[in-house]
Amino acid sequence: MEPRLDRPKEAIDRLFEAAVAARAHAYAPYSRFAVGAAIRTASGAVFAGANIENAAYPVGLCAEAAAIAAMVVAGEREIAEILILAEGGEPIMPCGACRQRLFEFATPETMIHSAGPAGVALSLTLAELLPHAFGRQSLAP
Ligand code: THU
16 A cells, blocks of 8 residues: 655654654563654644563553653643554554554544654554544443
């Protein structure tokens, strides 16, 4: 699938650079798979995160979760777009749990950009990654 980059290149470049910088600090001694993520919020601010693993494997944190935590702690809650960066054979896609985490602070139209060292390889909406999602609208009033 072709990248859907209807955003100005500078906006994507800023996210890419933030994800590269965050990925450099990834703590991934077990998988050796370093991931960086960068969120642009509705205000235009950028928040980045990297994966942080743990000897107790399931306790490890994904890069997306770290970026969301940085965003929320800074007082922001609206993800306008997110770029995820890794070096692998296939474009990196958020795990199922992170798709759900993103859904809490994004919309079905929010773009998820998957990047490798050469730049964005694939861009999808959150609805494409997590259709028929469970969210606050699903809870009883
Ligand atoms: N990982 C992320 O940080 N984000 C993703 O979207 C997929 C996977 C991390 C979790 C773990 O530290 C490593 O990549 C290997 O699964």
